[in-house]
Amino acid sequence: MEPIKELREICQTTAKKDRSNWYMRHVSRFFSIYLTRLLLPTPVTPNQVSFAMIATGVLACLLFVIEDAAVFFIAALVLQFWYILDCSDGEVARYRQYQKKAEIVTDKRNSPMAGSYYDMMNHYIINFLVPMMLGYGLFLIDGNFIWLNLGIAGSLGQVMTLAMHDGRSRALIAQVRKFDSVRVIKSKENASGDGKKRSLPHLVFMVIHYSTTYPTVMNMVLVAALLNFVLPVWDWRIPLLAYISGSSGLVTTVFISRTIARKTIEEEFKNSFEVIE
Numbered sequence: 001m002e003p004i005k006e007l008r009e010i011c012q013t014t015a016k017k018d019r020s021n022w023y024m025r026h027v028s029r030f031f032s033i034y035l036t037r038l039l040l041p042t043p044v045t046p047n048q049v050s051f052a053m054i055a056t057g058v059l060a061c062l063l064f065v066i067e068d069a070a071v072f073f074i075a076a077l078v079l080q081f082w083y084i085l086d087c088s089d090g091e092v093a094r095y096r097q098y099q100k101k102a103e104i105v106t107d108k109r110n111s112p113m114a115g116s117y118y119d120m121m122n123h124y125i126i127n128f129l130v131p132m133m134l135g136y137g138l139f140l141i142d143g144n145f146i147w148l149n150l151g152i153a154g155s156l157g158q159v160m161t162l163a164m165h166d167g168r169s170r171a172l173i174a175q176v177r178k179f180d181s182v183r184v185i186k187s188k189e190n191a192s193g194d195g196k197k198r199s200l201p202h203l204v205f206m207v208i209h210y211s212t213t214y215p216t217v218m219n220m221v222l223v224a225a226l227l228n229f230v231l232p233v234w235d236w237r238i239p240l241l242a243y244i245s246g247s248s249g250l251v252t253t254v255f256i257s258r259t260i261a262r263k264t265i266e267e268e269f270k271n272s273f274e275v276i277e
Contacts, residue, residue, distance in 0.1 A: 001041060008033055010098050011091035014105060023215045024087065032087035039092055046093035050118040053085035054125060061129035064237075065137040069228040072237070076225035079130075079218050086122065090115060120166070123214065127158040130217060131248075134241045141235075150245045157248025161212065164255040171265050172272070181276040205254060212248045220244075 002010065012029055039049065060082055063075035093115050094105045135151015138144070176182050198206070210216060220243075224236040258264060 001037070004033055004037060007037060007040075007091075007095070010104055011036060011094045014090075014094070021215070023219065024083075028083050028087050028215065029091075032084045032091060035084060036088045036091040036095070039088065040095055044092070046089050046096065046112070046115055047118065049085060049089035049092055050115065050122065053082060053089055054118075054122050056085055057082040057122065057126035058129065061126065061133040064130075064133040065140060067137070067141050069225070069232070072228060073225040076218075076222040079221055082126065083215050083218055086119070089118070120162075124159060124162055127162060127214070127217075128155045130221065131155045131158060131241060131244045134221075134237050134244075138235065138237055138241065147238075147241065150241050154241060154245035154248055157245060157252050158212070160252040161248060161255065164252065164259070168259075168265055168268070172269055175269050176273060179275050183274045183276055185272055185274050205251075208247050209251050212244065212251055217244060 008029075011033065056078060060075045060078035063071055063078065066072070066075075093112055097103075097105050097112075131154025132151045135147045135149070135154065138147035139151075211220075220240055224240040227236040
């Protein structure tokens with residue numbers, strides 16, 4: 001078996017291109033490769049790791065309903081392990097491909113489609129459950145329906161944000177299928193955005209948006225669990241749940257409004273594909 005340094009080159013090359021997720025590249029994948037190293041000599045498949053990942057995330061969310069602060073902290077750590085598994089299933093898949101073809105996978109688009117599908121389902125399930133179970137746990141403590149309603153609102157906001165991205169992809173694919181032949185436009189302009197300087201409101205929105213995605217939400221859960229120990233002046237799940245619900249709803253509303261008002265899907269198609277006559 002290759003040493004850890006070489007395994008990082010084989011299994012984590014595609015992750016180096018993902019500049020948007022600093023935590024994944026520098027923290028989660030630092031640990032995930034050691035788990036991957038333990039799994040590679042076994043007959044475990046990437047899909048089995050994906051199923052274990054989903055089960056781990058569901059377990060973490062179920063633990064959120066228990067009032068005890070120590071259990072909440074354990075649940076937050078289990079959620080961290082869920083994200084490590086989220087990295088490990090792809091690493092196992094890339095190593096198995098390397099074994100078959102003796103080539104390092106450098107582009108995620110060359111990864112198996114099944115893994116991408118399970119990854120999407122994973123985030124739909126866990127992103128939905130985190131705020132829902134946080135709200136349900138608080139509801140069980142004092143019977144206040146406001147926590148349950150906040151949990152529902154947060155879950156819907158999380159799922160709708162994912163659905164907006166996936167819906168856009170489905171719309172683009174449907175448009176591509178109308179033509180006999182198209183070509184993807186690759187340019188520095190498309191890779192880096194429109195090149196315009198972003199306004200302050202846009203920057204603020206980007207911060208709010210990224211704070212509603214993972215691993216940011218996962219780390220906010222861990223911070224809240226720690227604060228319940230060091231500053232037990234109140235249950236820190238309350239402001240956490242309120243922020244997730246409010247910010248997720250805001251992000252979804254802005255995405256929907258912008259798409260309707262600016263027809264960004266049509267613009268994206270024109271900037272990304274060229275019809276070949």
